Amino acid sequence: MNSGANYLDGNAAGGELSRIFAIDIASAEGRCAHCGTTKRFAEAQVYMNGPGLVARCLVCGHILLRAANVRQHTLLDVCGMRYLSFDTSRLSDSENPPEFP
Amino acid sequence: MARSYSIGSAPNPEKHVELTVERLPDGEVSYLTEQVIVNDRLELRGPIGGWFVWRTDQDEPIQLIAGGSGIVPLMAMIRPRIAAGNSAPFRLLYSLREPEAMFYSDELNSLSAHGSFVTITYVYTRATPKGWVRPPGRIDAALIANTTWPSKTGATYCVCGPTPFVENAAGLLNACGNEPEKIKTERFGPTGGKQ
Numbered sequence: 137m138n139s140g141a142n143y144l145d146g147n148a149a150g151g152e153l154s155r156i157f158a159i160d161i162a163s164a165e166g167r168c169a170h171c172g173t174t175k176r177f178a179e180a181q182v183y184m185n186g187p188g189l190v191a192r193c194l195v196c197g198h199i200l201l202r203a204a205n206v207r208q209h210t211l212l213d214v215c216g217m218r219y220l221s222f223d224t225s226r227l228s229d230s231e232n233p234p235e236f237p
Numbered sequence: 238m239a240r241s242y243s244i245g246s247a248p249n250p251e252k253h254v255e256l257t258v259e260r261l262p263d264g265e266v267s268y269l270t271e272q273v274i275v276n277d278r279l280e281l282r283g284p285i286g287g288w289f290v291w292r293t294d295q296d297e298p299i300q301l302i303a304g305g306s307g308i309v310p311l312m313a314m315i316r317p318r319i320a321a322g323n324s325a326p327f328r329l330l331y332s333l334r335e336p337e338a339m340f341y342s343d344e345l346n347s348l349s350a351h352g353s354f355v356t357i358t359y360v361y362t363r364a365t366p367k368g369w370v371r372p373p374g375r376i377d378a379a380l381i382a383n384t385t386w387p388s389k390t391g392a393t394y395c396v397c398g399p400t401p402f403v404e405n406a407a408g409l410l411n412a413c414g415n416e417p418e419k420i421k422t423e424r425f426g427p428t429g430g431k432q
Contacts, residue, residue, distance in 0.1 A: 141400040147423045150286040151241045163288040178288040179422070226287060 142185060146178040149189055153203065156212060159222040167218040170198035177220070243309040244284055245341075247316035254281070257340060259306040289395065289423040290314070293321040297393055298386045301329045302376070302406050304398020308340045310423060311397055315348070315355060327355040330384055332376055332402065335364040358384040381409045388415040400424040
């Protein structure tokens with residue numbers, strides 16, 4: 137899994153995925169549908185140098201999530217995760233993000 | 238064109254956001270350092286990402302490990318710690334190519350000079366200041382063992398830098414017996430945020 141260094145992690149995917157998810161996905165917990173590992177999405181290995189975005193399980197390397205923008209559509213595949221668990225305790229942060237000047 | 242940047246500032250009443258961007262000769266974000274001028278308007282989305290953060294209700298020891306410009310999001314932890322005035326002791330292990338490559342040098346020197354809550358260890362990978370004891374080299378097991386919080390302190394470890402740097406540092410922390418759950422990492426690279 138660590139053979140190359142052409143990957144980042146789930147933190148780097150946060151910006152792109154914030155166009156889809158209303159709640160911060162980096163701190164969400166996801167379970168890999170392949171090996172059952174449960175980790176924060178921030179810890180996933182993320183490849184962003186292709187035409188889309190691919191997140192892989194840190195443990196088994198299986199694809200957790202794929203996202204791609206094709207013309208006016210965003211395609212999202214999350215079948216590599218059995219579930220995603222979002223922390224809603226800080227939801228007000230997401231609903232009312234600080235205003236930038 | 239959309240790119241991701243780390244915020245280096247603490248939350249503040251003025252709601253100002255400070256971004257630190259490293260100027261690279263052929264950097265893909267050179268537009269930001271060469272073309273953007275004062276009063277230009279930029280569209281921002283964020284802040285994004287609530288995982289690689291330090292919150293003021295954390296009072297356990299904090300070990301920060303930075304590679305190059307990976308110092309930026311770690312400054313966004315150090316600065317609010319100054320304001321919060323809680324009891325969390327910080328240590329910073331900062332790896333940089335050469336003395337001239339240091340970010341926030343005045344601020345960091347001032348912090349370490351006053352015996353504050355943060356203890357700083359610098360590591361130089363290519364050229365050191367004159368008379369520096371440790372020859373240029375990457376972070377290694379001895380440095381991790383001698384300068385970072387031992388795992389028994391219950392410390393949280395925050396590692397930020399280019400992917401190979403983070404893999405090396407996190408691997409050394411793991412080898413020292415630290416719980417993976419205590420190690421938070423954030424990687425960046427030339428492909429970061431390319432969309």
